[in-house]
Amino acid sequence: MNPENLSKIISLRHELHEHPELSGHETWTKRRLMNFIEANTRLAVVDCGKWFYASRYVEGTTAIAFRADMDALPIDEGLDIPYASRVHGVSHKCGHDGHCAALCGLALELDAMDVQRSVYLIFQHAEETGQGAQECSSFLRERNISEIYAFHNWSGFPEGSIVIRQGLCQCASQGLTVKFTGQASHASEPEKGRNPSFAVGRFIMGIKELYEKYEGRKILCTVVNVRVGSKNFGISPGDGEVSLTLRAEREQDMRTFGQDVQALSENIAGQHSVGVSFETQDYFPETVSTPECVMKVKNAAESLGLNVIDMPEAIRASEDFGWYMKQIPGAIFYIGNGENYPAIHTTEYDFNDRILRKAADIFVKLLK
Numbered sequence: 001m002n003p004e005n006l007s008k009i010i011s012l013r014h015e016l017h018e019h020p021e022l023s024g025h026e027t028w029t030k031r032r033l034m035n036f037i038e039a040n041t042r043l044a045v046v047d048c049g050k051w052f053y054a055s056r057y058v059e060g061t062t063a064i065a066f067r068a069d070m071d072a073l074p075i076d077e078g079l080d081i082p083y084a085s086r087v088h089g090v091s092h093k094c095g096h097d098g099h100c101a102a103l104c105g106l107a108l109e110l111d112a113m114d115v116q117r118s119v120y121l122i123f124q125h126a127e128e129t130g131q132g133a134q135e136c137s138s139f140l141r142e143r144n145i146s147e148i149y150a151f152h153n154w155s156g157f158p159e160g161s162i163v164i165r166q167g168l169c170q171c172a173s174q175g176l177t178v179k180f181t182g183q184a185s186h187a188s189e190p191e192k193g194r195n196p197s198f199a200v201g202r203f204i205m206g207i208k209e210l211y212e213k214y215e216g217r218k219i220l221c222t223v224v225n226v227r228v229g230s231k232n233f234g235i236s237p238g239d240g241e242v243s244l245t246l247r248a249e250r251e252q253d254m255r256t257f258g259q260d261v262q263a264l265s266e267n268i269a270g271q272h273s274v275g276v277s278f279e280t281q282d283y284f285p286e287t288v289s290t291p292e293c294v295m296k297v298k299n300a301a302e303s304l305g306l307n308v309i310d311m312p313e314a315i316r317a318s319e320d321f322g323w324y325m326k327q328i329p330g331a332i333f334y335i336g337n338g339e340n341y342p343a344i345h346t347t348e349y350d351f352n353d354r355i356l357r358k359a360a361d362i363f364v365k366l367l368k
Helices: 003-018 027-040 096-110 132-136 138-142 197-213 251-271 291-303 320-326 353-367
Strands: 044-047 052-056 063-069 118-124 145-155 162-164 167-170 172-181 219-228 239-248 275-284 287-289 308-310 330-338
Touching: 003 027, 003 096, 003 353, 027 044, 027 052, 027 096, 027 118, 063 096, 063 132, 063 320, 063 353, 096 118, 096 145, 096 353, 118 132, 118 145, 132 320, 138 145, 145 291, 145 320, 145 353, 162 291, 172 197, 172 251, 197 219, 197 239, 197 251, 219 251, 239 251, 251 275, 287 291, 287 320, 287 330, 291 308, 291 330, 291 353, 320 330, 330 353
Parallel strands: 063 118, 063 145, 145 330, 162 308
Antiparallel strands: 044 052, 052 118, 162 330, 167 287, 172 239, 172 275, 219 239
16 A cells, blocks of 8 residues: 555544444444545445445456444543544444544555456444444345455454454354333332342342353353342332343354243243343354455465464454355454554554554455
8 A cells, every 4th residue: 555545544544533423323434434435536435324335346247345344332532642532432442443444445545456356345334233234234145246354453463463263253142131020119118019139139140050051162141231220218129120241152052042041031030920021132143254265365464474373262252244254255354453452442442553554455465
């Protein structure tokens, strides 16, 4: 990538960082990215509502696609930087501003290339909730796209290293909220109501016992929120809920464990004479990279003289890129921020601009 293009995408990244938007609300971000590509390239830009794509179409060819995610997180900025978030309580603490800037870098390079196949650059919404890729994935078959690639920045690996893994890369996960419903009463007369507190407590302990039965099956269950009533000392509460994140290497194991969790809660609700209901959200399938596509990434990185690292085990965190690879072959790779670089999803983190060139350069190599 030439210095002028690199300077453009670094400036764009900082601008995106200043204007973060949560999942499903990436209105300004989408428009700014579309304007950037329209102003700096001759690529076709197509607005698809919550997301968009830029493309160069070559009739009669199979296509290749690249994807970047646009959404930010409900986390305070926490950093004193010139381009700090202007939105209270929202910031780009996963580096999606960098992912978009890198894909715009590919757009700049593609505009000057002679590529004899169709190319699609997908700018996707709502990765953090698992919804974006699911909504975009049908587009792949509609446009005869044969392979798709994405990268994610990752702390804990040497800066600029290219981290790859064939097969399972990131785990499946989903959010599950278990709601217990009883009957409120005056705190002086709890016997006249049905306080779900004891059911909630027993359920949490039961989760621990159930989880231990799955030892060795790579299941993870994390209690993320507990709520019973309110801090009002005159009321015995009539409702309570527990929110969990279920995680597993494979969707089927995650679903089986979720069914066992629901059965446990129904049994406990019956013992305590309270009702129970369930709400699921943030569903992510496992992300499985195709070996042939991973080898293409490896070859691209090695041709650029970059350090390639084979990731020894899958990352526990989920990534909705797995929805695309349910449709067609593809690969996600990781670029190291630095071994001691702040972790994503923390207030100390900011995307490492020094890896932007490497991401764009690998994308260009994959085109060739």
